[in-house]
Every structure is written in C-alpha cells, then in structure tokens.
Amino acid sequence: MNGAAGGAPEGFHPGHGAWTIALTVTLATFMEILDTSIANVALPHIAGGLSATFDESTWVLTSYLVSNAIVLPISGWLATRIGRKRFYMACVATFTMSSFLCGLAPSLGWLVFFRVLQGLGGGGLAPSEQSILSDTFPPAKRGMAFAVYGMAIVLAPAIGPTLGGYITDHTSWRWIFFLNVPVGIVSLVLTSRLVKDPPWLEEQRRKKTPIDFVGLVLVATALAALEVVLDKGQEEDWFASSFITGFSVVAAVSLVSFVLWERKQSHPIVDVRMFRERNFAVSNAMMLILGLSLYG
DSSP states (O other): OOHHHHOSOTTOOOSSOHHHHHHHHHHHHHHHHHTTTTTGGGHHHHHHHTTOOHHHHTHHHHHHHHHHHHHGGGHHHHHHHHOHHHHHHHHHHHHHHHHHHHHHOSSHHHHHHHHHHHHHHHTTHHHHHHHHHHHHSOHHHHHHHHHHHHHHHHHHHHHHHHHHHHHHHHSOTTHHHHTHHHHHHHHHHHHHHHOOOOHHHHHHHHSOOOOOHHHHHHHHHHHHHHHHHHHHTTTTTGGGSHHHHHHHHHHHHHHHHHHHHHTTOSSOSSOGGGGGSHHHHHHHHHHHHHHHHHHO
16 A cells, blocks of 8 residues: 555554654755745845846746756655655755755856755655655554644744844845755754665565656646746736746646646556545645645
C-alpha cells in the first residue's frame, strides 16, 4: 500500500520516536514555506543592493515559485524512484546550499539563478514530509501529526513578511537567506539518523518502471507558465499584455494535454485518476482555498 494513501503497513517501525521524526521533517518544511513570503518585504532592499529596478527584483519571487511548482507534483514519483529518504535529504541539501549562495549573490542574475535552485530543492520537502508522517504514525495518531504539519504551513507564510522586515531593517537582506543554513544543516543531520524508508518503498524503488518523459515535460511547462502568469499578471496588466497572453495559452494547452496524456499512462508522473476519489478531490480543493487565503 502506498504510504501517502494508506500509511505504514502494520509491523513497520521507524526505529525512533515518532514525534522526534515529525519535528525533524517539519523543521525544514517550515523554512521552505517561510521562504515563499519572507523575501517579499525585502525586495526594495534587494533591488537597491544589487542596482536593479523594483520590477526586475520581483523575479526573485517568481523564479522561486516557478521551480517550486514544477517539483511539487512530481516529488512523489521522484521519491519512489530514488528512495524517499534519499530524495528528502537531497532536497534539504539543495535548499540549504542554494540559500547560502543566495546570500552571497553578487548580482540580480545570480540571485535569480540561485533562487531557481532553491525552489527545486524546496519543492520536494512538503510532499515528502506528508508521506514520512503517514508512514511513521499509526492511523489513530496520524491526525495529531498532521495538525503539527498544518501549524507549520499556516504559521510560516503568516510570519514571513514580519520576520523578513525585521531582518532587513536590523541587519541585511542577505540574512533572510543565511537564516536557512543552520536550520538546514540540523535537519539534514537529524534526518540521516532518524528517518527510515519503509520496506514497501524499498521494493518499489527496485522495480524498473519506464519514465514518462512526455508527462514530465508537459507538467513542467504547464506549471511554469501558469506560475509566471499568476505572479506577473498584475504587473503586466493581465491580458492586455502579449507576454501574459502567450504564457496563458502555453499553460492552458500544456495543462489540458497533460491531463489527457496522464489518463492513458500505466506509469504516470502524476496519477490524475486519483481525483475520482471524493476525499482526495475535496482535500485538494480545501488546500487551494487555504493557499488563496494565505498568499492572496
């Protein structure tokens, strides 16, 4: 049974305290979600420090969200192919190293590039944490575990602007990125010692399944284009801009093509047929509402 869907099979024991594991994986996820909002208030400081205009500096936000959105839906597939613990640790390491490089960035171009890497690393953290929690806790305690996770994803974007403003006013905008480094190192060390992949996941990893390259390209193109539209639309006056209109068409065509393609695949990148399950579909709709409320 898939850990994200049904939890750990009976008899699987991670070998360490479940709550210790929960706090360990929540730590990195909290920092990743915090980074979606902490840089917002620092944009004027970033633009001034790197000799860029404010409009140019907004790519610091867009680049992170685009790469984050690409990895997010395919993280389950990646975790199955290379091992969830290995994938999670790779994400934490990438996120931590790129955060350090963001703090050292000598120009806006380099900062945007490092933010892309940071988004790629951060995109896999939250889905992996949910799977780890599901496999670590028995069904009777799983609700409490996900409540802790819920606190992290609600608190992080809420305190991000305040924390970002405080840091940039009292030190430098670079410290909003350096802040992630010690947290990431602690999370990496604890994860290596505490987290363990369940046996069923090891069995799935050893199976050689074909890679759905078409689905991978379509979902990456669709989400990247859609993120650019949503993030830059207001600046460009929405569909009065040929730039936004073009990206909207690319997003729509790619997304529709992706859904139609994935429905016919035996080994899809994202199993869109899961939306036939009422609970899964309703849960995603509620997460959409939560996202609109927090980030709108």
